[in-house]
Amino acid sequence: MFLSFVVPVxxxxxYLPECxxxxxxxxxxxxxxxxxxxxxxxxxxxxxRQYAAQHGNIRVIxxxxxxxxxxxxAGLSAAQGDYVWFVDADDFVLPDILGFLKDKAxxxxxxxxxxxxxxxxxxxxxxxxxxxxxxxLPINSQWYDSVVWRxxxxxxxxxxxxxxxxxxxxxxxxxxxxxxxxxxxxxKSVEIELALYCYREHSGSxxxxxxxxxxxxxxxSYIRIS
Numbered sequence: 001m002f003l004s005f006v007v008p009v010x011x012x013x014x015y016l017p018e019c020x021x022x023x024x025x026x027x028x029x030x031x032x033x034x035x036x037x038x039x040x041x042x043x044x045x046x047x048x049r050q051y052a053a054q055h056g057n058i059r060v061i062x063x064x065x066x067x068x069x070x071x072x073x074a075g076l077s078a079a080q081g082d083y084v085w086f087v088d089a090d091d092f093v094l095p096d097i098l099g100f101l102k103d104k105a106x107x108x109x110x111x112x113x114x115x116x117x118x119x120x121x122x123x124x125x126x127x128x129x130x131x132x133x134x135x136x137l138p139i140n141s142q143w144y145d146s147v148v149w150r151x152x153x154x155x156x157x158x159x160x161x162x163x164x165x166x167x168x169x170x171x172x173x174x175x176x177x178x179x180x181x182x183x184x185x186x187x188k189s190v191e192i193e194l195a196l197y198c199y200r201e202h203s204g205s206x207x208x209x210x211x212x213x214x215x216x217x218x219x220x221s222y223i224r225i226s
Contacts, residue, residue: 002102003031003083003152006075008068012089013043015200020051020058022092022198027099033058034075035089039065044089069168072148076155076164083113083152086175090200091149097196101152104192111187113152117197148175149197153182161185 005023009016023033035048037060045062052058061074072086083105087093105113158164163185165178 001030001032001081002028002105003085003098004075004079004081004155005031005033006072006079006084006086007033007035007089008038008071008075008086009035009040009044009048009089010038010065010068010071011040011042011044013040013047015090016044016047017051019087019089019092020047022095023087024055025095027096028102029057031057031098032079032081034061034078035059036061036063036071036075038063038067038071067168069165069174073164076158079155082155084155084158085152086148087197088149088199092198094196094198101192101196104190105152108190109188110190111154111157112182112189114150114189114191115152115197116193116195117147117150117199118195119199119201146176146179147199148178149199151179151182154187157185157187158182 007019007023012019020033020035033055035052035058037045037048048058048060052060059078061078063071063074075086076084101113101115153163163178163182165174166181167174167177
C-alpha cells in the first residue's frame with residue numbers, strides 16, 4: 001500500500017466532509033484514510049461512521065480526548081502504508097494527485113516527499129484550484145518547512161528512528177518540533193514545488209490570504225525577512 005492519510009478529528013463536523021471527499025477523490029486505489037476521533041462532542045463521530053460504512057479504505061479509531069499529539073500517534077501506530085501523510089480535518093488536498101506523488105516517491109526512493117500548500121480563509125474556486133497546480137512555491141523557509149502537512153514521510157524511516165509525536169501538553173507548534181526531530185535524522189528529501197495541500201486559516205485570524213498571488217508574495221516576503 002502506497003499511503004496512509006492520518007486525520008486527527010476533534011469537533012470538526014463543519015469541514016470534515018470536505019476533507020474526506022478530497023482524500024477520496026484520488027487517481028489510485030492503494031491508500032487508506034485513518035481518522036482518529038479524539039473524543040469529539042459534535043457530529044464528527046456520526047460523519048465518520050457514515051463515510052467508513054460507504055468506503056472500505058476509511059478506518060476510524062475512537063479514543064478519549066487527548067489532544068492532537070496523541071491522535072496523530074494513534075493514527076501512525078495503525079498506519080500500514082509505505083508513506084504517511086498527516087492531514088488536518090479542516091483542510092483538504094487537491095484531487096487526482098496521489099498517482100503523481102506515488103511515481104515521484106518510487107523514482108526517488110525518498111524518506112520525505114515535500115509538497116507545497118495554499119493558505120485560504122474560505123472555499124477555493126475552481127479557477128484557484130487549477131492555478132494552484134501550476135504555482136511554484138519558494139523553498140528554504142524555516143517556518144514553512146516546519147508544518148507537518150507538507151511532508152509525506154516514509155513509515156519505515158519513522159519506525160526505524162522511533163519518530164513519533166512528543167510533548168502532548170502542546171496545543172500549538174507540536175508539528176514544528178516533530179519536523180525538527182525528523183530533520184535530525186537527515187532523511188533523503190525531495191521537494192515538489194506545487195501547492196497540493198490547502199490549509200484553512202479560520203476567519204478572524206490575523207493571518208489571512210485571499211488569492212494565490214498574495215500568498216506567493218507573502219511567503220517570498222517572509223523568506224527575505226528571515
